[in-house]
Amino acid sequence: MMGTNLRWGLLGAARIAEQALIPAIRAAGGRIVALGCRDAGRGQQYAQRNEINRVASYLDVVQDAEVDIVYIGLHNAAHLPWALAALAAGKHVLCEKPLTLGASDVDQLIAAQRIHGRLAMEAFMYRFHPAIERLHALVREGAIGQPRLMRGAFGFMLENPDDPRWEAALGGGALYDVGCYPIDLMRQLSGERPEVLSVQASYTDRGVDHAVSALLRFGDVRAHMDCAFSLPFHQRFEVLGGRGILRIDSPFVNKNQETVLWRGDCAERFAPVDAYALMVAHFQRAVRAEEALRYPLDDAREQAEAMDRVLLAMEPSGAAAV
Ligand SMILES: NC(=O)c1ccc[n+]([C@@H]2O[C@H](COP(=O)([O-])OP(=O)(O)OC[C@H]3O[C@@H](n4cnc5c(N)ncnc54)[C@H](OP(=O)(O)O)[C@@H]3O)[C@@H](O)[C@H]2O)c1
Structure with a gap:
């Protein structure tokens, strides 16, 4: 090949x-x-x-x-x-x-x-974005000291009532669709599995989660995760350590826009890049045995187990169905 x-x-x-x-x-x-x-x-x-x-x-x-x-x-x-x-x-x-x-x-x-x-x-194409790779490097280098708290959110208004994401039998729900991103980034940054402290979820009258808030702990790092199909489009991720804060305002979907990584008040700017193409290029090189696969199935298993833990702990919050 x-x-x-x-x-x-x-x-x-x-x-x-x-x-x-x-x-x-x-x-x-x-x-x-x-x-x-x-x-x-x-x-x-x-x-x-x-x-x-x-x-x-x-x-x-x-x-x-x-x-x-x-x-x-x-x-x-x-x-x-x-x-x-x-x-x-x-x-x-x-x-x-x-x-x-x-x-x-x-x-x-x-x-x-x-x-x-x-x-x-x-x-997970977002993992290949240079701003995300830089976030990992800064945390690893101790730029903010020991991470203590991570906050991640991703959501939007899923307007189409016929979308398969409203069907439980088709694997629908906000946690599977968008909550998976902040959970993945929290897992990758901390290198830990989540301990679930509490999860509140709002469901449609057909039993599909449309808003989820989770309080988690990844080793010594506390984490808040929010995701939704019933709020205006939003995405954000930040890591707080004893010596500073790192934040990306468009961490997950940012194909045609500049991405800014904030280190306190200091902005590091990344020109628009196609993270999907970076992911595909990497996968092709791995298929050709030119480099090792960066995210093999063992990692996907860790991610699925983290998702299972959150899903199992979900409690209805009593909020109105959409
Ligand atoms: N990486 C990202 O940025 C990103 C973004 C959006 C979505 N996704 C993921 O990509 C996947 C597809 O998302 P999408 O928004 O592109 O979905 P979509 O266009 O609604 O559906 C994808 C395909 O699923 C099949 N399908 C849809 N509804 C079905 C139904 N009721 N019964 C059986 N098959 C059905 C259809 O296949 P046929 O054409 O053969 O009928 C359809 O083309 C999901 O897993 C989603 O999580 C990833």
Whole structure:
């Protein structure tokens, strides 16, 4: 595969693929050879718009001899079965977050990966942004002393009542969709698993969480996490230590904007960058064995276990349903 363009098959005529992954794969030198879609007509229109030659069923795409890497952009509950199918067909897998709906599901993927010898990674693109990498470096170097408190929030108003994220059976809910980001960053920064002190959640009348607030402890570091489908768009992350504060106001989604890392009153500015393309480029280098995979499935298992802990501790807050 050295020197050749890696060939990608996409599962789902998904919004996120059109907005971010298709341009990212192309920017990173990948070639998109097939699209899997449940509806051939809709798939054809999407493929035409995005200059993809072939539309097929999901199964045909994962078994396509011309596909090296399968990208899974399906709703959350479809990630596990299609990641297993792709690994079994000998494909590498880049799958949207959250990779699964539980840590035991990641165990199945780890077992499949061992048998089939292919790579799989959870597509948390924000981790590849230079501002996030700098945040890690500053914390590691002791720029703020020992971290004592982390605060992370991510939310928006999910207006469309037909969105799959309102369906419990499809892996819906604000925690899975947006809460996973601050929890991931807290875990990565502290290197610890969360102890859950309390979690308050508001649910729709169909039992899907639309606002969650958690009080957590990662080793010696206390943490507050908020996420929502029922508030105006917001995102923020800060780490407080004995000697200072680091803050990023757009830590998770920032494709076309400058990102500012605040160190007290001092701003470090990062020009707009496509973190999706940085993630895809890294995954392709790992597939070519040019570098080690930075986030293997063991990390995805830690993330899924952290999510499980928060989910298990959720208590209804009694707030009105949306
Ligand atoms: N990394 C990021 O920045 C980011 C951002 C947004 C979303 N995501 C993740 O990407 C994934 C897709 O998100 P999206 O917003 O792009 O979703 P979407 O466009 O609503 O749906 C993605 C695909 O899921 C399938 N699907 C949708 N509704 C379904 C239903 N009711 N039953 C069966 N299949 C259904 C469809 O496949 P067909 O086309 O085959 O019908 C659809 O194309 C999610 O896991 C999400 O968490 C990541």
